[in-house]
Amino acid sequence: MTTRGADATIPRFHRRRGRAFRTEGMQPIVLSAPWFDEAETDRVRRALSGRLAGNGPFGQRVEERLQQLLGAPRVLLTTSCTHALELALLALGVGPGQEVVCPSFTFVSTANAVLRVGARPVFADIAEDTLGLDPRDVERRLTPRTAAIVPVHYAGVAPDMDGLGEIARGRRLRMVEDAAQGLAATWRGRALGTLGDAGALSFHETKNVTCGEGGALVLMDPEVALRAEVIREKGTNRSAFLRGAVDKYTWVAEGSSYVLSDVLAALLDAQLDKLAEIQARRARIAARYREELAPWAERRDVHLPPRLADREDNAHLFYLLYPGERQRDHALALLKSCGVQAAFHYVPLHSAPHGRALGLDRVPLPVTERVAATLLRLPLHPLLGEAEVGRVVDAVRRTLP
Numbered sequence: 001m002t003t004r005g006a007d008a009t010i011p012r013f014h015r016r017r018g019r020a021f022r023t024e025g026m027q028p029i030v031l032s033a034p035w036f037d038e039a040e041t042d043r044v045r046r047a048l049s050g051r052l053a054g055n056g057p058f059g060q061r062v063e064e065r066l067q068q069l070l071g072a073p074r075v076l077l078t079t080s081c082t083h084a085l086e087l088a089l090l091a092l093g094v095g096p097g098q099e100v101v102c103p104s105f106t107f108v109s110t111a112n113a114v115l116r117v118g119a120r121p122v123f124a125d126i127a128e129d130t131l132g133l134d135p136r137d138v139e140r141r142l143t144p145r146t147a148a149i150v151p152v153h154y155a156g157v158a159p160d161m162d163g164l165g166e167i168a169r170g171r172r173l174r175m176v177e178d179a180a181q182g183l184a185a186t187w188r189g190r191a192l193g194t195l196g197d198a199g200a201l202s203f204h205e206t207k208n209v210t211c212g213e214g215g216a217l218v219l220m221d222p223e224v225a226l227r228a229e230v231i232r233e234k235g236t237n238r239s240a241f242l243r244g245a246v247d248k249y250t251w252v253a254e255g256s257s258y259v260l261s262d263v264l265a266a267l268l269d270a271q272l273d274k275l276a277e278i279q280a281r282r283a284r285i286a287a288r289y290r291e292e293l294a295p296w297a298e299r300r301d302v303h304l305p306p307r308l309a310d311r312e313d314n315a316h317l318f319y320l321l322y323p324g325e326r327q328r329d330h331a332l333a334l335l336k337s338c339g340v341q342a343a344f345h346y347v348p349l350h351s352a353p354h355g356r357a358l359g360l361d362r363v364p365l366p367v368t369e370r371v372a373a374t375l376l377r378l379p380l381h382p383l384l385g386e387a388e389v390g391r392v393v394d395a396v397r398r399t400l401p
């Protein structure tokens with residue numbers, strides 16, 4: 001595929017977004033882009049002529065498809081992964097006066113969900129290999145108030161789930177997986193999101209499967225699932241009514257509105273049809289980055305994502321760890337000047353303004369700080385053509401000649 005041809009396949013709004021990265025005579029290469037075509041348009045059109053509210057025919061169908069795909073007893077579609085995390089903690093009874101251990105190396109939603117239910121996030125450091133929670137540091141953060149652990153599957157890679165599971169079982173803690181980046185990835189053959197009491201997936205526009213904004217809550221215990229259903233539907237038993245389990249629905253508990261519109265569920269339905277092809281395309285790009293950058297990286301002390309036994313990632317993102325922050329920042333600027341959109345991940349939450357305001361910056365998190373200062377993500381999406389991948393590789397090699 002030529003660069004021009006590939007660019008023409010990128011939706012107009014991505015071309016617009018790419019303009020910030022356009023340099024003279026060069027087409028921009030964006031970090032991520034969803035793959036939508038007539039399949040999504042047709043499915044949305046069908047939804048528009050039916051029911052628009054949540055828990056409609058498309059929503060129910062997508063929930064069943066996800067249950068099958070993940071091997072999970074119950075999946076509830078939600079408005080976002082942020083809301084799925086919040087809903088999980090509410091349904092599991094985590095709340096005021098309690099603490100929840102999670103990484104600081106994560107997106108803001110992980111900690112926001114904890115705060116929204118009235119509990120306090122407590123940050124633990126991450127492991128060098130998985131970039132997910134390090135069980136040894138989690139141990140150090142436990143107090144009599146700890147109620148739950150929220151591991152994040154960064155880049156679709158599970159942390160040490162044996163170690164974390166042992167802590168959770170030993171202390172009777174709840175485990176809620178932030179599997180926002182985890183769809184189609186496994187740990188020991190088990191789908192991410194199904195390893196704890198609950199798992200939250202994201203369908204944000206940057207994710208492998210997307211409907212713009214959306215999420216799903218995976219629940220392993222049917223009783224917790226019933227509570228979550230009620231909270232998701234404004235505290236009513238509407239879900240039971242739609243199943244035919246009650247003959248009218250009414251207010252039965254405190255709740256909110258976390259259910260995904262059927263229009264967006266229709267989009268997800270079309271995306272799930274493409275899942276195998278989306279994954280294959282992503283995997284090919286990640287494999288090419290690995291193969292073509294490994295010899296360069298080894299000689300320059302740049303680290304690529306490790307390949308770990310027992311874990312199958314989902315090529316959600318491909319990152320490089322530079323030897324230092326200066327080299328990483330130089331690489332970001334150089335890639336930008338080449339029209340390649342790269343990004344760092346993340347501003348660690350403990351050092352962000354709100355983390356500091358809450359006094360969450362008082363624990364040492366050395367691995368988190370080192371990784372956040374040196375990590376750089378490369379473009380990875382199903383519309384990236386061969387020539388563009390080649391251009392990214394060439395530009396990356398120039399960042400440390």
Ligand SMILES: Cc1ncc(COP(=O)(O)O)c(C=O)c1O
Pocket residue numbers: 080081082083106107109110152178180181201202203204213214215
């Ligand atoms: C680790 C992590 N948690 C939570 C979220 C929030 O997902 P959503 O945008 O669907 O609320 C994201 C989204 O990028 C994420 O990467």
